[in-house]
Amino acid sequence: MKGAILLELRVKGLIVRETLLGETDKLLSVLTSEYGRIPVMAKGARSIRSRYMTSTQLMCYSELTIYKRGDRFWLREALPVETFYAIRLELDLYALVQYMFDVCCEVCPERHPDGAEDMLRLMLNTLYAVMTSKKTPQLIKAAFELKAAILSGFAPDLAQCADCGSPISENAETTLDLVGGILRCRQCSDRLAKTEMIFAKMSEKKSTAIRIVSPAVLSAMRYIENSSIKRFLSFNLADEFTKEFSSTCEAYICSQIERSFTTLEFWHEIQSRYSSEF
The missing domain is CATH 2.40.50.140 (Nucleic acid-binding proteins)
Structure with missing residues (x-):
């Protein structure tokens, strides 16, 4: 009926x-x-x-x-x-969570149960971390972005150089191709940079989005990639690397899903406002 x-x-x-x-x-x-x-x-x-x-x-x-x-x-x-009432009392935390929800909705289409259990666990663990302030909001945000990308099938290859195949050691500075999700050793990165510089002069096009990644940030990214959802925030990163870690993970997920978010822009505005006040 x-x-x-x-x-x-x-x-x-x-x-x-x-x-x-x-x-x-x-x-x-x-x-x-x-x-x-x-x-x-x-x-x-x-x-x-x-x-x-x-x-x-x-x-x-x-x-x-x-x-x-x-x-x-x-x-x-x-x-x-x-x-999660405590989050509602802090504008910057509430804005951060709204951005995370936008990411969640982007990578979890409606009525598609595949991967939903893991994404729900990630969201709940992240919300508890934000509410209890176990890590800084910047660190939580970055770890969430990378883990969400990994769970959604956008895991970067962080083991070896994509060009020459040599392993990337824990102490080596490397570069991350944000679009390809691959690492390059310093030697291959320098070679590519020279090639792209010549190509850019000939075509007047911008080069591929690439980020230099410090050993400390690479180590944190590798931990998140290999950790369980329950333990994905159980790592330490020195304060001087937080900005690099945050910007790298943000740029990576936005490149992979090919979009940004107004909620992300709003969160950055709030962060800038707070920074100017203190």
Whole structure:
């Protein structure tokens, strides 16, 4: 029968996006381990009388009872598991998390469950780290960007030089090709730079996006690539390398998914504002 309830589910999910509809409704984008990222219509969720107003907020990890009618999921009940309330009190942290949600939505298309369980675990671990301030926001952001890229199939090859095949030692300075996701030793990098310089003069085109990577940053990137999601932040990096690490991981994921985000630009604006005040 048209309009009949086809399926009812109880799932735990993280609300990674919300679209306001009408005066009191929301369309939620919920990341679940079983079904991937799914759209859920929450009627009346914004009403002050709604019994699930808190549990349907952005960034809330909730237990949801949903039902499917037609081709859409609808919310029946919602109970909060973790609201990550402390993050909401700090503008820079809240802005950072909004950017992370945008990355999540980009690499996790709706209704595609493959890899969703790992991405949900990564998001939850990252949110707990942001909330408890176990690492600096810059360090957490960079580690999240690289791990999200890896889980999404954009893992860089950090073991050896892509041109000559020689292993890259822990003490060697190297270069990372942001588009190809490959390393080059210093000798091959210098050779390529000369070739590209000649080509650029002939064609008036810019050279490939390449970043010089210090041994300390390469070591951190290798740790993240090989670590479990539970332990991906369990590394140390000296403060003087944080800026390089942050800019490298940011440039890498943006190059791999071929886009940037307004939420990322907003977070950088907040960081600049905070830096000028202190």
